[in-house]
Amino acid sequence: MSRLWSDHVDGLLPYVPGEQPAQPQRLLKLNTNEHPYGPSPRALQAMRDAVNDDLRLYPDYDSSQLCQAIATLHGLRAEQILVGNGSDEVLAHAFNALFLRQGRPLLMPDISYSFYRTYCGLYRIPHKLLPLADDFTIRVEDYIGPHEVVPAGIIFANPNAPTGIALPLEAIAAIASANPDSAVVVDEAYVDFGADSAIALLREHENIAVIHTLSKSRALAGIRVGFIAGNAELIRGVQRVKDSFNSYPLDRVAQAGAMASILDETHFRWACRQVIDERESLAGALRDLGFEVLPSQANFLFARHPRYEGVVIHAALRERGVLVRHFSNPRIAQFLRITVGTPDDSRRLCDSLEAILNEWQQA
Numbered sequence: 613m614s615r616l617w618s619d620h621v622d623g624l625l626p627y628v629p630g631e632q633p634a635q636p637q638r639l640l641k642l643n644t645n646e647h648p649y650g651p652s653p654r655a656l657q658a659m660r661d662a663v664n665d666d667l668r669l670y671p672d673y674d675s676s677q678l679c680q681a682i683a684t685l686h687g688l689r690a691e692q693i694l695v696g697n698g699s700d701e702v703l704a705h706a707f708n709a710l711f712l713r714q715g716r717p718l719l720m721p722d723i724s725y726s727f728y729r730t731y732c733g734l735y736r737i738p739h740k741l742l743p744l745a746d747d748f749t750i751r752v753e754d755y756i757g758p759h760e761v762v763p764a765g766i767i768f769a770n771p772n773a774p775t776g777i778a779l780p781l782e783a784i785a786a787i788a789s790a791n792p793d794s795a796v797v798v799d800e801a802y803v804d805f806g807a808d809s810a811i812a813l814l815r816e817h818e819n820i821a822v823i824h825t826l827s828k829s830r831a832l833a834g835i836r837v838g839f840i841a842g843n844a845e846l847i848r849g850v851q852r853v854k855d856s857f858n859s860y861p862l863d864r865v866a867q868a869g870a871m872a873s874i875l876d877e878t879h880f881r882w883a884c885r886q887v888i889d890e891r892e893s894l895a896g897a898l899r900d901l902g903f904e905v906l907p908s909q910a911n912f913l914f915a916r917h918p919r920y921e922g923v924v925i926h927a928a929l930r931e932r933g934v935l936v937r938h939f940s941n942p943r944i945a946q947f948l949r950i951t952v953g954t955p956d957d958s959r960r961l962c963d964s965l966e967a968i969l970n971e972w973q974q975a
């Protein structure tokens with residue numbers, strides 16, 4: 613605590629991202645769910661082209677062309693889309709714009725993206741954690757209620773993170789119908805790897821908002837682009853917060869790259885397919901090594917070994933140059949979250965795991 617800090621700063625719970633090593637070439641990086649293949653070549657070209665004298669000018673503050681392209685892709689209108697500097701920023705604005713409701717709690721799963729709790733701390737949003745079921749699925753009935761107090765809102769990731777398990781659209785529709793006076797925000801960071809998008813529900817449910825990122829399925833984590841889609845009035849609220857925070861969240865280069873990526877459906881489909889196919893092979897290989905692997909619709913697997921603690925396997929892999937993610941929350945402490953990479957990445961990971969497990973079995 614510094615005597616110069618604002619009063620609330622000491623109590624914040626800042627998010628701790630996965631390790632980003634200075635020299636990633638020497639490590640196998642399966643810890644932050646980045647895409648193993650590069651972005652669309654058209655996106656790369658568009659970004660090269662955008663590096664010119666126009667950079668002296670501010671970018672379009674609303675990223676209007678990009679919003680229009682995203683809207684067209686999803687059968688929506690441009691005013692139903694707002695983009696931001698990564699979906700983390702979009703989430704922050706959504707928390708601020710939708711979930712601060714006088715004494716009403718935000719509902720979210722006890723196991724989910726840990727940034728949600730960070731934003732609750734930052735904006736002082738009261739919240740209630742609803743435990744996942746024993747099989748790590750979201751207990752839909754807990755969100756349907758009846759609730760003692762009308763929730764300020766509901767947020768969950770679908771597929772959930774770090775479990776990878778997805779909810780069907782009927783469940784999301786039922787949650788939204790049961791909570792007409794609460795915003796239901798569905799964080800679809802990983803939806804392109806096999807789950808159904810709740811964007812299909814927007815027409816029928818004006819209280820649903822869906823958040824996407826270009827960091828995962830479009831392999832553009834480095835340029836930081838995400839968006840929220842919802843009914844125009846809800847989006848206008850988020851826009852008011854965005855315009856009270858930063859007028860120009862996306863620079864010219866990011867807008868150009870994101871736009872070209874959104875328009876390159878062929879590369880996008882190919883890139884998602886590689887990961888989905890490899891996910892299934894890797895899940896099989898991990899099960900052969902004795903791991904329990906949760907059913908994932910994301911670009912990562914959540915797996916535990918019945919005999920060894922997650923933190924110990926994590927450290928042993930780190931020593932062999934393989935980075936995976938471990939979370940200390942006691943309920944999931946035995947698990948590792950492993951990003952799906954290329955077939956070569958999977959081989960290196962499984963060879964390392966096999967060597968580690970053999971060593972321990974002989975000890």
Ligand SMILES: Cc1ncc(COP(=O)(O)O)c(C=O)c1O
Nearest residue numbers: 698699700725773801825827838
């Ligand atoms: C569930 C979830 N939502 C949102 C994000 C943030 O993505 P970005 O800020 O890169 O768009 C992540 C990143 O790992 C995530 O796992």
